[in-house]
Amino acid sequence: MSNEILRMSRLYMPTLRDVPADADIASHQLLLRAAMIRKTASGIYTFLPLGFRVLRKIEQIVREEMDATGALEIMMPALQPADLWHESGRWDDYGPELMRLTDRHAHDFCLGPTHEELITSLVKGELRSYKQLPVTLYQIQVKFRDEIRPRFGLLRSREFIMKDAYSFHDSQESLQETYDAMSVAYGNICDRCALAWRPVEADSGQIGGKVTTEFMALADSGEAELVYCECGYSANTEAGACVAAPTVYAETNIEATGQTREGGELLKIATPGLHTIDELAEFLGIPASSTVKALSGKDADGVVHVLFVPGDHELNEIKALGAVAGFELLTDDEMRDYGLHKGSMGPVGLPAGTVVVADSSLQAVSEWVVGANEEGFHYVGATPGRDFTVDAWADLCIVKPGDGCPECGRALVGARGIEVSQVFQLGMKYSESMGATYLDKNGKEQPFIMGCYGVGVTRTLSAVVEQHHDEAGIQWPLAIAPAHICVIPLTVGDDEVYPKAEEIATSLARLGFEVVIDDRDERAGVKFSDADLIGWPLQIVVGKRGLAEGKVEVKRRITGERYELSVDVLPEIMSMATARMKSMGKGGITVFEGLFS
Numbered sequence: 001m002s003n004e005i006l007r008m009s010r011l012y013m014p015t016l017r018d019v020p021a022d023a024d025i026a027s028h029q030l031l032l033r034a035a036m037i038r039k040t041a042s043g044i045y046t047f048l049p050l051g052f053r054v055l056r057k058i059e060q061i062v063r064e065e066m067d068a069t070g071a072l073e074i075m076m077p078a079l080q081p082a083d084l085w086h087e088s089g090r091w092d093d094y095g096p097e098l099m100r101l102t103d104r105h106a107h108d109f110c111l112g113p114t115h116e117e118l119i120t121s122l123v124k125g126e127l128r129s130y131k132q133l134p135v136t137l138y139q140i141q142v143k144f145r146d147e148i149r150p151r152f153g154l155l156r157s158r159e160f161i162m163k164d165a166y167s168f169h170d171s172q173e174s175l176q177e178t179y180d181a182m183s184v185a186y187g188n189i190c191d192r193c194a195l196a197w198r199p200v201e202a203d204s205g206q207i208g209g210k211v212t213t214e215f216m217a218l219a220d221s222g223e224a225e226l227v228y229c230e231c232g233y234s235a236n237t238e239a240g241a242c243v244a245a246p247t248v249y250a251e252t253n254i255e256a257t258g259q260t261r262e263g264g265e266l267l268k269i270a271t272p273g274l275h276t277i278d279e280l281a282e283f284l285g286i287p288a289s290s291t292v293k294a295l296s297g298k299d300a301d302g303v304v305h306v307l308f309v310p311g312d313h314e315l316n317e318i319k320a321l322g323a324v325a326g327f328e329l330l331t332d333d334e335m336r337d338y339g340l341h342k343g344s345m346g347p348v349g350l351p352a353g354t355v356v357v358a359d360s361s362l363q364a365v366s367e368w369v370v371g372a373n374e375e376g377f378h379y380v381g382a383t384p385g386r387d388f389t390v391d392a393w394a395d396l397c398i399v400k401p402g403d404g405c406p407e408c409g410r411a412l413v414g415a416r417g418i419e420v421s422q423v424f425q426l427g428m429k430y431s432e433s434m435g436a437t438y439l440d441k442n443g444k445e446q447p448f449i450m451g452c453y454g455v456g457v458t459r460t461l462s463a464v465v466e467q468h469h470d471e472a473g474i475q476w477p478l479a480i481a482p483a484h485i486c487v488i489p490l491t492v493g494d495d496e497v498y499p500k501a502e503e504i505a506t507s508l509a510r511l512g513f514e515v516v517i518d519d520r521d522e523r524a525g526v527k528f529s530d531a532d533l534i535g536w537p538l539q540i541v542v543g544k545r546g547l548a549e550g551k552v553e554v555k556r557r558i559t560g561e562r563y564e565l566s567v568d569v570l571p572e573i574m575s576m577a578t579a580r581m582k583s584m585g586k587g588g589i590t591v592f593e594g595l596f597s
């Protein structure tokens with residue numbers, strides 16, 4: 001970035017005092033208010049000069065980290081022919097999120113939501129020998145997804161910037177190596193953007209393949225739910241293995257039912273009008289975790305399966321699909337036709353041929369409180385092996401805070417996050433369907449083993465603001481701030497304050513800082529509030545009173561700390577700061593250690 005001084009009077013930065021009505025989270029509001037972005041249409045934004053400077057810095061960080069892995073930058077078209085998508089099968093699979101269009105010759109195209117097809121066709125036939133592998137190519141480019149609910153500004157938009165990389169390999173080991181290197185680079189990108197983040201195990205969703213990690217910027221406004229543990233384990237709740245610790249049935253208030261129970265026998269109790277787990281648990285005076293919840297579905301062949309999970313957990317349908325191929329929940333009508341009673345399903349007395357699958361955590365529960373397959377009745381003390389058979393145990397639950405960590409057993413902690421990036425091991429999904437092969441050592445054609453890796457560049461920008469702001473505005477981390485230092489002369493029309501401010505700005509720019517000077521003829525209050533709103537990391541206030549004592553005031557945006565510094569030593573301190581020298585006076589050290597930390 002050039003070191004010309006930016007002049008606020010010449011900057012196009014229409015900041016807003018009021019919170020825009022349709023922006024409901026901090027980053028969205030502040031990016032609009034601080035004149036970083038403007039909305040063009042739902043989920044479509046323009047970057048204004050300051051926002052664009054930030055964007056370019058994030059792109060540059062991403063580029064440096066990619067280049068450091070040996071990946072090579074290219075640029076593919078956003079406009080992609082439908083033929084490629086027919087080859088991979090995704091023209092039909094992708095659904096309405098894919099922006100489709102037709103050219104004047106009636107040929108179908110789409111605006112790329114991601115570029116697996118294009119890159120696979122690019123290397124097909126030209127990347128021929130195992131000797132050339134591995135190869136990783138990347139681009140930083142605009143992507144299009146017709147999101148059903150664009151929201152939160154840049155976090156979920158319809159046009160956004162992604163860095164996408166694709167790697168080609170001749171072995172799983174080689175893929176793993178690149179995948180690991182990319183994961184390190186992704187962590188570095190988050191660190192350099194000053195994000196608090198966690199890598200989490202995830203489901204691979206639309207793209208295909210199995211091994212994948214998402215990089216989550218922690219934020220309460222994030223759409224993703226995750227759990228993590230002190231031991232370092234973390235997971236998206238959709239994908240995380242659940243080691244739910246159900247409380248083993250101990251005592252129930254059977255008296256409420258007017259019945260008694262001697263030993264461990266199976267007892268049918270009347271539970272009229274109780275349909276939910278909570279109602280049942282309350283009636284029996286036990287926690288929901290001591291009950292067992294049942295869900296019915298059918299597999300790909302139409303065979304009915306009843307799945308059991310601890311009463312305080314929800315079935316994870318993605319896991320259910322993993323346990324039962326083609327699993328689909330039964331509709332109410334299907335349940336009735338098959339002879340199942342919604343609200344009182346259980347493993348004892350199911351119609352013949354029904355397959356019973358239970359969450360692995362229930363192996364520890366010897367007496368189940370569960371439906372009796374009879375409207376208005378439940379069983380207490382239903383015992384696997386004695387009263388019914390479990391055909392398969394599987395990991396079935398949506399994990400939740402408090403569940404045991406699958407690695408170490410400690411209780412998992414819950415958090416919310418913004419998925420800023422993701423790495424995938426694609427395997428041969430695209431190379432096989434699109435016939436992209438290389439010649440191995442023996443001269444035999446083999447499909448490439450592939451990986452793909454995406455960073456949401458614009459989403460990262462928003463996530464940074466989500467984590468770094470206060471009531472007054474954005475607190476840009478130094479590495480990606482639109483400029484490092486804002487020099488604020490309190491008056492502009494005189495021949496003392498303003499020239500001094502210019503002089504300071506010039507000397508700082510010469511030292512390599514990106515400097516902006518607020519040369520507008522505005523009240524001090526306006527300048528201060530704009531400076532805080534925009535979020536320059538360092539403000540240097542030059543006023544008449546201070547100058548009379550040869551001083552300026554320096555403010556760190558992130559902490560709000562203010563220091564009086566002598567004008568004479570300022571350039572010197574700054575110059576020492578650039579050299580990262582730390583043997584200076586107190587104020588200087590704190591300011592600049594912070595600045596360069």
Ligand code: ATP
Pocket residue numbers: 114145147154155156157158160162205419420421422454455456457458459460
């Ligand atoms: P999400 O689950 O949030 O819809 P995704 O998993 O579909 O995202 P990927 O296909 O993994 O997204 O794309 C890589 C990255 O691109 C994401 O990690 C995210 O940072 C970014 N991204 C995806 N969709 C959007 C969007 N609608 N707006 C902004 N960034 C996005």
Ligand code: MG
Pocket residue numbers: 214419421422
């Ligand atoms: Mg993703």
